[in-house]
Amino acid sequence: MNVKRSTPVGEKNIVLIGFMGVGKTTIGKLAAKKLCRDFIDIDQEIEKDFQMSIPEMFNQKGEAFFRKTEKEYIVQMCEHKKSKIVSLGGGSFLQEEIRKKCLEHCFVIFLDLTWENWKQRIDLLLENRPILHNRSIEQVKQLFNERKSIYAFHHLRIETDNLSAEEVADCIADTLKPDSELYQP
Ligand code: S3P
Numbered sequence: 001m002n003v004k005r006s007t008p009v010g011e012k013n014i015v016l017i018g019f020m021g022v023g024k025t026t027i028g029k030l031a032a033k034k035l036c037r038d039f040i041d042i043d044q045e046i047e048k049d050f051q052m053s054i055p056e057m058f059n060q061k062g063e064a065f066f067r068k069t070e071k072e073y074i075v076q077m078c079e080h081k082k083s084k085i086v087s088l089g090g091g092s093f094l095q096e097e098i099r100k101k102c103l104e105h106c107f108v109i110f111l112d113l114t115w116e117n118w119k120q121r122i123d124l125l126l127e128n129r130p131i132l133h134n135r136s137i138e139q140v141k142q143l144f145n146e147r148k149s150i151y152a153f154h155h156l157r158i159e160t161d162n163l164s165a166e167e168v169a170d171c172i173a174d175t176l177k178p179d180s181e182l183y184q185p
Pocket of ligand 1: 018019021024043054088089091128129130
């Protein structure tokens with residue numbers, strides 16, 4: 001874990017990124033409690049406002065519509081919210097505008113997990129992750145590796161392989177609590 005130093009995190013939103021199913025929502029909720037911040041899950045916000053699940057949105061309106069919507073929600077969060085913990089959908093960071101806004105306005109934490117551990121979760125994820133549909137395990141592995149280069153843009157990386165969700169949340173809280181000592185470039 002390397003935390004770069006120069007500007008305090010202060011009221012910045014803390015944004016969690018990483019591949020689908022690494023536990024961004026679970027860990028985000030736990031960390032939010034520990035840090036006394038509100039938690040926002042961008043996908044859940046979209047589902048609530050559009051009254052449809054993400055798989056339904058992919059089916060009925062298409063992926064392009066979902067990507068446009070997630071960009072609007074994330075940019076809005078970056079520009080108008082503060083002191084939140086925010087979980088992003090795993091594909092959102094592929095969009096340059098989202099990446100730029102988050103890196104500029106927020107403190108971005110990459111929740112990293114090795115392929116070996118991730119692939120053991122795949123059965124739990126299949127139903128609700130349209131991105132996994134119609135892809136072989138080899139193609140999912142390729143996607144996993146391609147996305148790593150996008151998640152390389154972050155302020156803090158946490159290796160989650162040997163940690164429970166609670167332990168990852170503790171790690172976030174412990175790192176960010178002594179806020180006056182925490183700096184980023
Ligand atoms: C996606 C990940 C999902 C959700 C959508 C697309 C992706 O979020 O946004 O199904 O492209 O990786 P999670 O990362 O929370 O699963």
